[in-house]
Amino acid sequence: MEILVLGGTKYFGVHMVEELIRKGHNVTIATRGMAKDSYGNRVRKLIVERTSANSMAExxxxxxxxxxxxxxxxxxxxxxxxxxxxxxxxxxxxxTVSVYDDLHINTLESDFNPLEKPLKWCDRADYTYDEVKRLAECALFQAYPSQNSVAIRFPFVIGTDDYTKRLYFYIEHVVKGIPMFIDNVDAQLGFVSSNEAGQFLAFLAEQECTGVVNGSSMGTISLREIITYVEGKTGRRAVLSKVGDNGPYNGAPDYSLHTGLASEWGFDFSPLKSWIYELIDKYIQEAMVKI
Structure with missing residues (x-):
């Protein structure tokens, strides 16, 4: 198939593009041309300003x-x-998981229905991130009802290629003894690996199923579990303090995404704890080198 990817030069987008190439599709990526990529001549490349209607049309x-x-x-x-x-x-x-107003354990796709929220046309800076993402879904399903389409809601995406370094923050602070403030240390959190997120997107490109679908690893983990694991591996102790650096996952409640629909469509996600400790080990090694 001829597949256009808007973005695709970093993070789980790279895994998606690589999977699409592996499956034999003809891939074109459209970006601002600012980021380097490793695709070479395996993809076609277009330069576009994504936020400009004129540029997109041209x-x-x-x-x-x-x-x-x-x-x-x-x-x-x-x-x-x-x-x-x-x-x-x-x-x-x-x-994104951010479209849900009330995240909880086993959050279902039906907990946010983009057909029930009034559509407002907006730019990225007009509202908060969660609100503009809700309105993006509203636009897709209300303004383009005849379009064959699917929206994938991901939780926190993590991996060694995570440029946000949010999970790495906690490992580094434990290893280096840097004080940190965490307001939800015992909250059970959902994650998905960047690799599997990319695979799921590539999988859905080949399907006919439409609507919204959750994409998340099976199971949850708390920051306390992660910190305790790092302490056990390194012999160092976390410094938790109300005046420490604010944890990037602060404010997140106990939550997980129910992925039964993804399974019905033919994609089964890996158990979170089958791979997250290997990732933490890599982050520990990275942090130890920098001491």
């Missing part, structure tokens, strides 16, 4: 794709600029 005039995988639709106008400019049979949009 670059994609007379172009048609079987599938568009949109990793960077952050707001309703982003969706509009894409679907008003690009002809495609299927649209795969990366969404």
């Amino acid at each position: 670059v994609f005039r007379n172009k048609t794709y079987d599938v568009v995988c949109d990793n960077i639709a952050y707001c309703s106008n982003d969706v509009k600029f894409a679907l008003d400019s690009i002809k495609c049979n299927r649209y795969v949009m990366t969404s």
